[in-house]
Structure formats: structure tokens, C-alpha cells
Amino acid sequence: MRLNDITRGTGLEEHGITNANLIYWTPPTSVLYEQIVKRGEGLVTHLGAVAVKTGHYTGRAANEKFIVDEPTCHDHIAWGKVNQPFDPAKFDGLYNRMMAYLHGKDIFVQDCFAGASPKHRLPVRVITEKAWHSLFARNMFVRATAEELVGHKPGFTVIDLPNFHAVPKIDGTNTETFIIVNFAKKVIIIGGTSYAGEIKKSIFTILNYLLPQDKGILSMHCSANVGEKGDVSVFFGLSGTGKTTLSADPKRSLIGDDEHGWDEEGVFNFEGGCYAKIINLSKEAEPEIYETTRRFGTILENVAIDTVSRRVDLDDDSFTENTRASYPITHIPNVVRAGMGGHPTNIVMLTCDAFGVLPPIAKLSPEQAMYHFLSGYTAKVAGTEAGITEPQAAFSTCFGAPFMALHPSVYAKLLGEKIAKHQVDCWLVNTGWSGGPYGVGSRMKIAYSRALVNAAIDGTLSAGEFEKDPFFGLMIPKACPGVPAEVLNPRNTWTDKAKYDETAKGLVERFRKNFDQYKQYVTAEVAAIM
Numbered sequence: 001m002r003l004n005d006i007t008r009g010t011g012l013e014e015h016g017i018t019n020a021n022l023i024y025w026t027p028p029t030s031v032l033y034e035q036i037v038k039r040g041e042g043l044v045t046h047l048g049a050v051a052v053k054t055g056h057y058t059g060r061a062a063n064e065k066f067i068v069d070e071p072t073c074h075d076h077i078a079w080g081k082v083n084q085p086f087d088p089a090k091f092d093g094l095y096n097r098m099m100a101y102l103h104g105k106d107i108f109v110q111d112c113f114a115g116a117s118p119k120h121r122l123p124v125r126v127i128t129e130k131a132w133h134s135l136f137a138r139n140m141f142v143r144a145t146a147e148e149l150v151g152h153k154p155g156f157t158v159i160d161l162p163n164f165h166a167v168p169k170i171d172g173t174n175t176e177t178f179i180i181v182n183f184a185k186k187v188i189i190i191g192g193t194s195y196a197g198e199i200k201k202s203i204f205t206i207l208n209y210l211l212p213q214d215k216g217i218l219s220m221h222c223s224a225n226v227g228e229k230g231d232v233s234v235f236f237g238l239s240g241t242g243k244t245t246l247s248a249d250p251k252r253s254l255i256g257d258d259e260h261g262w263d264e265e266g267v268f269n270f271e272g273g274c275y276a277k278i279i280n281l282s283k284e285a286e287p288e289i290y291e292t293t294r295r296f297g298t299i300l301e302n303v304a305i306d307t308v309s310r311r312v313d314l315d316d317d318s319f320t321e322n323t324r325a326s327y328p329i330t331h332i333p334n335v336v337r338a339g340m341g342g343h344p345t346n347i348v349m350l351t352c353d354a355f356g357v358l359p360p361i362a363k364l365s366p367e368q369a370m371y372h373f374l375s376g377y378t379a380k381v382a383g384t385e386a387g388i389t390e391p392q393a394a395f396s397t398c399f400g401a402p403f404m405a406l407h408p409s410v411y412a413k414l415l416g417e418k419i420a421k422h423q424v425d426c427w428l429v430n431t432g433w434s435g436g437p438y439g440v441g442s443r444m445k446i447a448y449s450r451a452l453v454n455a456a457i458d459g460t461l462s463a464g465e466f467e468k469d470p471f472f473g474l475m476i477p478k479a480c481p482g483v484p485a486e487v488l489n490p491r492n493t494w495t496d497k498a499k500y501d502e503t504a505k506g507l508v509e510r511f512r513k514n515f516d517q518y519k520q521y522v523t524a525e526v527a528a529i530m
Contacts, residue, residue, distance in 0.1 A: 012107075012109070012127070015099075015127070015157060015159065015187075016095070016096070016099040017099060017102055017107070017127070018099075019102075019103040019104060020102055020103070020104070020105055020106070020107050021104050021105055021106050021107075022106040022107075023106075023107055023108075023109060024106070024107070024108045024109065024131075024134070025109045025111075026109060026110055026111050026112075026138075026144070026149060027108065027134070029135060029138065029296070029297050032108070032131050032132070032134055032135040032138070033050060033135075033296075035108075035131035036050055036052070036131045036132050036135065039130075039131060041130060041131055041132045042132055042299075043305060043307065043310065044310065045294075045300065045305060045310050045311070045312055046309060046310040046311050047294035047295070048294065048295060048296035048297075048298075049293055049294065049295060049296070049297075049298040049299070049300050049312075049325075050132065050135070050298070050299055050300065051300045051303055051305045051312060052132050052299060052300070052301060052302075053194075053301075053302055053319065054193075054194045054195045054196070054301055054302055055162075055193075055194045056193075056194075057177070057193040057194065057195040058195065058301075058302050058319060058320035058322050059195060059197070059320070059322045060195065060197055060198060060201060060402065061175075061177050061179065061192075061193050061195070061198070062082075062402055063174060063175075064173065064174055064175055064177040064178050064179055064192075064193075065082075065084065065179040065180075065181075065402070066084045066085065066086035066173075066178065066179070066180045066181070067083050067084070067085065067086060067180070067181045067182075067183070067405065068085075068086045068087075068088050068091050068180065068181065068182040068183070068184065068185075069085035069086060069087070069088070070088050070182070070183070070184045071184075072183055072184045073183040073184070073209070073405075076209070076213065076405075076406060077209075077405055077406070078404070078405065078406055078407040078408070082401055082402055082404070083405055086172065086180055087172055088182075088184075090171055090172035091180060091182055091189075093170070093171065094166060094171045094172075094173075094178070094180070094189065095187075095189060097164075097171075098159060098161055098164055098189060098191065101161065101164050102129075102161070105129060106129070107127055107128065107129055108127070108128050108129070108130070108131055108133070108134035109125065109126070109127050109134075110125070110126045110134050110137040110138050110141070111123075111124075111125050111144055111149055111152040111154070112124050112125075112126070112137065112138070112141035112142055112143055112144055112272070113141060113142040113143075113144060113148075114141055114142065114156075114203050114206070114207060114270055114271070115142065115207070115261065115268065115269075115270050116142055116256075116268045116269045116270070116272075116338060116339025116340055117261065117263065117265075117268040117339075117340060119263075120211065120215060120217060120261060120263060120268070121142065122155045122156060122203075122206070122207065122210070123152060123153060123154050123155045124141055124154055124155065124156055124157070124158070124203060125152075125154035125156075125157040125158070126141070126157075126158045126160065126199060127157065127158065127159045127160065128158075128159075128160040128161070128162075128199075129160075129161050129162065129163060129164075130160075130162055130194070132196070132299060133160055133162070133194075133196050133199065135297075135299060136196040136199060136200075136299055136326050137158075137199055139272070139273040139297065139298075139299065139326045139327055139328050140199070140200045140271050140272065140273040140275060140326060141200075141203070141271060141272050141273070142269075142271070142272040142339070143272055154186075155186060156186045156187065156188065156203065156206050157186065157187045157188070158187075158188045158189075158190065158199055158202060158203065159187065159188070159189050159190070160190040160191075160198075160199055161189075161190070161191050162190075162191070162192070162193060162194040164191040164192065165177070165191060165192045166178050166191060166192060175192070176191075176192045177191065177192030177193045178190070178191050178192060179193075179198050179202060181202060181205060181206065181405075183206075183209065188202045188203075188206070190202065195301075196299075196301070196326065197275065197324070200259075200271070200275065201402070201403055203270075204219075204221075204259050204270065204400075204403045205403045205404075205405055207219050207259070207261070207270055208400075208403055208404050208405050208406065208411075209405040209406060211261055212406060212410050212411065212414060213406070213410075215263070216414070217261045217262065217263045217414075218261065218262040218411060218414040218415055218418060219259075219260075219261055219270075219411070220234065220236065220259070220260050220261070220262060220267075220398075220400075220411075220415075221236065221258070221259060221398065221399050221400030221403060222234050222235055222236045222237070222243070222258075222259070222260055222399070223235040223237075223243045223244060223246075223247035223254075223255075223256060223257040223258060223260075224247065224254075224255040224256055224260050224267050224269070224341060224344070225247050225248075225249060225252040225253060225254050225255055226252060226253050226255060226336060226341045226342075227251075227252050227253075227457070228252075230341075230342055231345045231346070231457070232255070232266065232267060232341040232342050232343065232344045232345060232346075233247075233252075233344060233345065233346040233347070233348060233453075233457050234260070234262075234267065234344045234346070234347045234348065235247050235348045235350060236347070236348070236349045236350060236373070236376075236399040237349070237350030237351070237378075237399055238350075238351075238352075238376065238378045238394075238396055238399055238400070239277060239322075240277065240352055240378070241350035241351055241352045241378055241431055242350055242352070242429075242431040242446070242449060243257070243258070243350055244257045244258070244274065244276045244277070244289065245285075245286055245289070245446065246348070246350070246429075246431075246449060246450065246453055248286065248288045248289055248332060249450070249454075250287075250288065250334060251454075252334070253334050253335060253336045254329065254332050254334060254335045254336065255267060255268075255269050255335075255336045255339060255340070255341045256269030256270070256271055256274075256329065256339060257271075257274040257275075257276065257329075258270075258271060258274070258275060259271055262343075262344075262414075262418055265340075265342075266340065266341050266342040266343045266344075267340070267341050267342075267343070267344060268339055268340040268341075269329075269339035269340070271329070272328060272329060272339070273326060273327055273328045273329050274289075274292075274325075274326070274327055274329055274331075274332070275324055275325070275326050276289050276292070276324065276325050276327075277322065277323070277324055278293060278300075278303070278314055278323050278324060278325045279314070279315070279317055279321050279322070279323045280314065280315050281293065281314045282314075285446050285447075286446075288332050288333065288334075289325070289332075291331075292325055292327045292331040292332065293312070293314065293325050295327065295331050297327060297328055297331070298325055298326065298327040298331065299325065299326040299327070300312060300323070300324075300325055301323060301324040301325070301326070302319040302320050302322070302323050302324070303316070303319075303323045303325075304316035304318055304319065343418075343422045343424075344422065344424050345422075345424060345425065345457075346424065346425050346426075346427065346456060346457050347369065347419070347424050347425070347426045347427070348426075348427045348429050348453060348456070349364070349369070349372050349373065349399070349426070349427065349428050349429070350429050350431060351377050351378045351379075351428065351429070351430050351431070351432065352378045352379060352430070352431050352432040353377075353378070353379055353430045353432035353433060353507075354379035354380070354391035354392075354432050354433055354437060354438040355379060355391050355393075355432075355433070355437050355438075355503050355504075355506075355507050356432065356433035356434055356435065356436050356437045356438070356440070356441045356490060356493075356494070356503070357471070357490055357491075357500060357503050357504040357507055358428070358430040358432070358472065358474075358490065358507075359428075359430060359469060359474060359476045359488060359489060359490050360429065360430050360431075360434065360444055360448060360449065360452055360483070360487060360488060360490070361427060361428070361429050361430070361452040361453075361456060361461070361476075361477065361480070361488070362427065362428045362469070362472075362474035362475055362476050362477075363425070363426070363427055363456075363461065363462070363466065363474075363475045363477070364426040364427060364428055364474070364475075365426075366416065366419050366420060366426070367523070367525045367526045367529060368426070368428075368473070368474070368529055369415075369416075369419060369426035370412055370415070370416050370522060370526045371515065371522075371526050371529040371530070372428055373398060373399070373411075373412055373415055374397055374398070374408055374409075374412050374515070374518045374522070375395055375397070375511060375514060375515060376395055376396040376397045376398055376399045376400070376401065377393065377394070377395055377511065377514075378394050378396070378432075379391045379392060379393055379394055379432065379438075380392045380394050391437055391438050393507065393510045393514075395514045397518075398411045398412070407521075408518065408521075409518070409521035409522075412518075412521070412522070425456070425462065427453075427456045428474065429449065429452065429453060429456075430444065430490075431443075431444050431446075431449050432444060434487060434490060434493045435493040435494060435495075436493075436494055436495075437503065441493070441494075444487075447482070448482070448483045448487060451480060451481065451482035451483050452480055452483060455477075455480045455481060455482075460480070460481065461477045461480060464477055464478060464479055464480075465477070465478045465479070466478065467489070469489075471501075471504040471505065471507075471508050472504070472508060472511075472530065473529065473530065476488055476489055491504075508530055511530045512530050515527070515530070
């Protein structure tokens with residue numbers, strides 16, 4: 001039996017799926033809700049969102065991600081700890097066992113697109129055994145119209161089976177969990193994890209591989225919004241730096257919150273939804289995102305819920321600090337429905353500096369922008385991972401190393417060319433600590449970060465005076481409306497100035513050591529930034 005058979009495009013037989021039971025083909029949200037409840041996958045909350053648990057994995061299984069090492073991609077992949085090679089024969093054996101596992105099983109299929117640009121979008125198919133993972137795919141990718149579903153032929157297919165586990169000794173995996181990309185066969189297989197974020201990030205990896213090489217398009221781990229005058233701003237940043245929060249501005253229209261391409265016409269969203277971190281989310285600080293947690297169609301991952309009243313507690317981190325909400329981008333009231341905008345006028349690079357020594361905002365030269373893009377700095381704080389008792393510097397090149405299949409210099413070169421061509425203003429924004437490191441100082445107020453970003457985007461800061469930081473060489477504004485002047489220069493906020501100087505010098509040295517790996521790929525001016 002097939003449900004929604006009228007919308008069926010290319011059949012499942014070409015994927016090797018021949019004996020499935022019920023096939024739910026691109027079902028609407030209401031059908032998926034029914035199946036989520038019927039199958040015991042989640043609970044409907046009191047205002048209509050659905051609450052689910054991801055089990056053992058509450059985040060990405062970074063060490064379990066592989067790329068099949070085959071002739072079409074071998075010379076292009078930046079092999080290493082992030083992009084681990086996988087044997088093609090082992091892949092085939094694992095794939096065949098997955099197909100056997102699906103015999104007699106109910107499955108859910110979502111035919112959709114990755115990329116809002118009609119010129120550059122990638123047709124995608126997501127096949128999964130969980131109804132809520134199908135809803136996740138429906139939320140996160142660009143939905144196909146009824147006409148587009150007819151004859152839909154996927155460019156890449158994700159086969160996601162959380163309850164299927166690998167046998168490392170047989171399959172060549174590290175553990176029972178795996179996320180494996182096969183560029184030659186245009187398929188991604190996922191097993192042993194119920195964390196839905198693996199689906200979207202796998203497709204992001206695909207776009208990061210295809211677009212720069214095939215079309216000269218810069219793929220970016222960033223959010224983007226646009227003002228009333230058509231001015232586009234791009235926000236680079238790792239998890240926890242405020243990328244989603246600062247781009248969801250009531251005064252500007254959201255293009256997208258996590259992944260974008262930058263082509264000859266401007267920026268375009270890769271996705272059709274948002275995947276926001278929501279621990280300690282408040283109505284006052286982030287009203288638009290807060291309201292999405294109370295909407296039909298939103299998935300709340302690992303959020304605590306009272307099973308009697310069905311009310312959720314967004315401050316409860318009992319399951320994980322990485323609580324998430326997946327929702328269609330149209331849940332945000334002020335969005336660009338087309339998912340596209342012009343060329344950026346401002347680029348904001350976000351960091352969460354737990355050492356408390358970077359300024360809350362600084363204007364970057366083009367060379368500094370290249371340096372910080374390749375560095376991709378943020379900091380882990382005590383308590384976030386086992387063994388971390390004090391702040392630790394974390395560098396993730398291009399602000400998204402786990403998803404960048406090509407060498408970082410490929411993305412950096414494209415970014416540098418586009419910054420120069422379109423005369424983009426670049427900024428470094430620290431949403432981390434002020435007045436001391438984590439445990440001593442305090443986290444920068446969201447209101448201050450918003451005021452600083454707004455002043456950068458509307459030109460207020462560029463028109464004012466700056467002073468040069470002696471450690472990082474950054475240009476710090478002397479004044480900003482709505483932000484106390486003493487906050488702007490981080491050294492002024494520390495009681496122990498000598499300790500600040502020592503900490504700043506230590507972070508500079510960390511930057512230098514990390515950047516040694518990129519010096520041969522950049523100009524002398526970029527290499528000499530620090």
C-alpha cells in the first residue's frame with residue numbers, strides 16, 4: 001500500500017527498497033503528527049508543538065561521520081579528522097544490510113529541495129523510519145509544490161534509520177553509529193542515532209562540496225537578514241554565539257538562520273526552516289523564536305515536558321543543554337518567503353569569547369576578515385564537556401569545519417573575492433564574557449549585542465571614532481547608542497588590568513598557533529594579522 005501515491009516521483013526501487021510495508025510519501029504535517037503520536041515517538045504539547053527525545057545522542061556524532069573514498073571525490077576532499085575516508089566495499093555491504101532491514105517496515109519519504117534559488121537548488125529525498133524525522137525534513141528543507149513533486153528526481157538521497165546499528169568489526173565504522181556520504185552514488189546513510197540534526201548537516205556537507213566547485217558559489221554556515229532598504233547582512237558563527245538570535249530582528253526580514261549560498265545575484269537560503277537552540281529561551285529577550293515553541297508544526301527536541309499538563313520548561317536542561325526547536329521559517333512573522341536577497345553590505349563574524357578579552361564589537365579590514373574567517377574562533381566554557389574546568393579556545397575554520405568537505409582555502413578565496421567586489425563592511429562581535437573570564441565576569445547582554453549590531457548595520461559606528469586594540473590589532477568604536485562606553489573596550493571592564501593583559505596575550509598566541517596551518521594559502525598581509 002502506498003499513501004499519497006499520486007505525488008510519487010522516481011520510485012524507491014532504484015534505492016534498493018523493494019519490500020517495505022506502508023510508504024508515507026511526502027505526507028503533510030497533520031498526517032505526521034498523527035503517526036508521531038500513534039507510534040509513541042512524541043507528545044503534543046499544550047499549545048501544539050510536538051516534543052520528542054533523541055535518546056543517547058543529543059547532538060551530532062562528529063567522530064562517526066565518513067566520506068566514501070572513491071575516484072570522483074578523492075582529489076577534492078580535505079581528508080583528515082573531520083572528513084574521514086570510508087572504504088567503498090564496506091559501504092556497499094552496510095547499505096545492503098540496511099535495505100534488508102527495511103523489509104516489511106513502514107517508511108516515510110519527503111521529496112523536497114535544498115536551496116531557495118531555483119537556479120541552484122538541489123532536489124533531495126529523505127527516507128526514514130521515524131515519523132518525526134520526516135517532519136524534521138519537511139520543516140528544514142524547501143518544500144516542493146504539487147507540480148514539482150510529479151517526476152521529482154532526487155539529486156541526493158538521505159536514508160536515515162535510527163534503529164539500525166552498524167557492527168564495527170564487519171562494517172568498518174568506529175561504533176554502532178554512522179553518517180556516511182557517498183558522492184559517487186549520491187546517497188547519505190545514517191544509522192544508530194536519533195539526533196535529527198544529522199540529516200540537515202549531511203545535506204549541508206553535500207552543498208559545501210558541490211556549489212564552490214561546480215558553480216563558483218560560496219557556501220556559508222551563516223544566518224542572513226535584510227532591511228527595508230534592501231541591505232543584506234550575513235552572520236557567521238558557531239553554535240551558542242548568537243547567530244540565530246541576532247538575525248531574528250523584528251526590524252529586519254529574515255532570509256535564513258543557518259546555511260546560505262552567495263552567488264552572482266546575492267545570497268540565498270539553503271533551507272526552508274530554522275533549527276534554533278532554545279535552552280533558557282525567554283519571551284522578553286527573543287520574542288519571535290519564543291513564539292515558535294508554541295506553534296503547531298514545531299518540533300521540540302529534548303525539552304522537558306509535564307506529561308499531565310503538557311506544558312514545557314524551556315529552562316530545564318535535564319536531558320541536555322542542546323535543546324532545539326525545528327520549525328518552518330514561516331513561523332517567524334517577518335521573513336523573506338523567497339529565501340533570497342541581494343549582495344551583503346555587512347558581514348558579522350560572531351564569537352563567544354569565554355576568556356573575556358575580545359571587544360564586544362570591532363571593525364575588520366578585509367585582511368582581518370579573512371584571518372578571522374579561517375580561524376573561526378569561539379571558546380568552550382567549564383561544564384560543557386567532561387574534563388573542561390576553565391575556558392578553552394576552539395577554532396572551527398570557516399565557522400563550520402565539520403561540514404566543509406573541501407580545503408578551507410577554497411571557501412576563504414571565494415569570500416575574499418566577494419568582499420572586495422561588493423565592498424562589504426566586516427565586523428567581529430563578541431557575545432561572550434566581559435569584566436573577566438567565565439566564572440569571574442558576566443555574559444554580554446543580548447540588548448547590548450543587538451544595539452552594537454544595529455549600529456554597525458545602519459552605519460552609525462562607521463561614522464564615529466575608533467581606537468586600536470594593542471593585542472589583536474582590532475579597531476574598537478569609542479561610542480555606541482544604547483551601550484555604556486566603558487563596555488566597548490574590554491580592558492576597561494577588568495578590575496585586574498595586568499591579568500587582562502596576560503589573558504589577552506595568551507589568546508593571541510593561541511590564534512597564531514592555530515593559523516600556522518593556513519599561512520601558505522593566504523597573502524603576507526593576512527598571515528601577519530597576529
